[in-house]
Amino acid sequence: MEIRPIISALMRSKVALILIGVQIALTLAIVCNALFIINQRIETMNRPSGMNEADTFIVGSNGFGEGFSTKNTFVEDLALIRSLPGVRDATPMNSLPMSNGGWSEGANLQAGQKVPTTVTTMYFVDDHGIDSYGTKLIAGRNFKPEEITVRDRGAVDWPPGVIVTKALADKLYPGQDAVGKSFYINPEGAPQTIIGIIDRLIVPWPEGFSYNGDHSVVENSVLVPQMTAYGNHTGYLIRAEPGRRDEMMKTVEAKLIDSNHGRIIRGVKSVAQIRAECYANDRAMMIILGTVIFCLLTITALGIVGMASFWVTQRTKQIGTRRALGATRASILRYFLTENFLITTGGLVLGAFLTYAFSLWLMAHAQEAKLLPWHYVPVGFVCLWLLGQLAVLGPATRAARVPPAVATRSV
């Protein structure tokens, strides 16, 4: 093969060689790590919330002045909302998945337990909760209307029957049927019996909720059959008939404003928008990293084109001589492609080390960063080999077109 002459030719311009090699190495390191971050973000954003996100929206009410009754407001508003054609169901709501604001508690298996077994978020709903959130009851039963109570400020007791997510049931009673079993939200109080289990409903903080480093608690939720009558605030989650959400958002807001002038109706927001806001930073990071990858690959490819063009121009005479001595066009083309392959490979080997150095730096600096999985490196190798070959193809073709006569001209 012609590798030896290529190498000895390259050794004549070591600095240029090192520069391109380092450039390719850095490119590999940045692209692999950036792609890994992007993939992690995609994974986070694709986590199912467990609720219906297409037809649901929320609305809040803040009453003012003396004599405002939160409890009556809950009852009247819910009756009004549920009576509207186009509304499938509605429930009192204190918080919901991805809203980044809510209530968390410990869950204990024993009375008097000092350190909770796990942690969970609390969603305060009534007997319409499961249908309004759009989650699925997979075992046990729903709340009955007579089980719904009002929770006062400073209350330390919890109702006797609650519904939990499958994740929480499995954590408390692994491998067992948890329905009918009990646990303690307040280890000093009475126990709560699990009356039903829902498929899935994630916490309001999908990216920040953990317990002693355990992130699986993100699906630990408890549905509590209570309305939280604190201050003068009431909140509702409304599920519209399919396709009628936007229309219902306007209708519900208008109807609630009309029903009582001693309050402020605010925060009408679709759950789709809440999701978008929750993951806005991940989306931004993906766009920024994607832009950096694109610019980087473009710059590197153009850099290779530039260098190769110069080398071709510089060696025009030598190419002509080789052609005159009988080298075919194909062998000239092959020469430049092989040369590029060798330079790229050298850079990539160095790049593999740099990639992991960079990954370690990220682990030291970035929250929850993991070590780069090995398969990113071979994929990166193949991509950069292809990029290099494509970039050099133009100049190499030009080199192959150099006529043998050039060799005779200036000598």
Added chain:
Amino acid sequence: MFSYYFQLGLRSLKRNPVLTALMVLGIALGIAASMTSLTLMHIMGSDPIPWKSDRLHYVQVDNWDPNQPYDQEGNPPDQVSYKDAQALMEAGKADRQAAMFKVALPIQPENPEVKPFLSLGRATYGDFFAMFEPPFAYGGGWDHAQDAQHGRVVVLTRDTNEKLFGGQNSVGKSVRMNGVDYTVVGVLAEWKPRVKFYDLTNGALADAEEFFVPYTTMIELKMQASGNNSCWNNTAPGWDGYLASECIWQQFWVQLDSPAKVADYKVFLDNYVNEQKKLGRFPRPLNNRLLDVNGWLQNQKVVPKDVQVQVGLSFAFLAVCLINTIGLLLAKFTRKSGEIGLRRALGASKPQLFAQHIIESGVIGISGGAFGLLLTFGGLVLVRALYKDYANVAHLDWAMVAATVVLSTLAAVLAGLYPTWRACQIAPATQLKTQ
């Protein structure tokens, strides 16, 4: 001589416009990426109140659960309980002190045209204004007497005053909030700290306050804080039970005008906690903290991890762009060997050739830097579009513009130095042989 070299440089650059554009674009993109991310880090991490950040201190005392630390890093809780805030206010050991918490109140404007709206504000003590020095357009803060008698007074921010009174001097007028009338004592001028450093718990980049009311008044009216609240044990029922609890929901700042006073205040805090331990509170080991503004910003990791990662990646990207430019310049100067050899043979000295080529690479670097600065503005517009919270922090300040100029000059010199040096090493004889 300079203008001659400049012309030679321009001519040489014009000879390969595509290559020149590629080099300029490379430097510009590298500069823009690193300056955009660096600006975010700089503004978020920079001192929000430089003239007194070392005198304002955030008080932390560890009243947490005996069975579990507040967090895994061993930090004391990031807020204080009502009980401790009250004890520290009453002791009054600092030059100035202010407990505070976030409140949400419905404002009911007298003007029937303006619908009632929910407004986010801050319940605090009169010292707040002297400590954090928000600028006043009209009037001023309230005094200790108002704190003591639970005064129904309010300080409006510029935007709220605009909404309620059309921006007029409203001092002495009345504002109805949640069914209670408050007298306006002051109206702030525009005040937008880039980072809301006095309440990091409820969002470092959260929107600014819309009004300020006395803390004591809010407590009397049993107004629950609308910010973060954390409890590790059960509270007794009712409002009084809540106030007596170990729940943390307030921020506590002190102003201490000398290092000696800081040391004294630390001793005072330790003594206070030890006294409380005797009463059965503070079951955890003594862990009090008194960080100044910058210490507190660092402790709370105000600069997001994502921004740090972006800075790291963008500087690696800049390195690639520079290496790319060095390679291309090197190739270009090598190709000019004949011309350089000829000039040397005709009597040009090495320093003259060096000057000529460093000017040529300087032109590339400086155009790259200037273009990069333009792209940085574009990058920050993109950042503001992508991150809604960053509206206040994604802006260039003079320090960053200066840093861009320095960085691009440095980049240009770095990129041009080696190729220039190489060009000067060319021996005239070998180059002239083939001419």
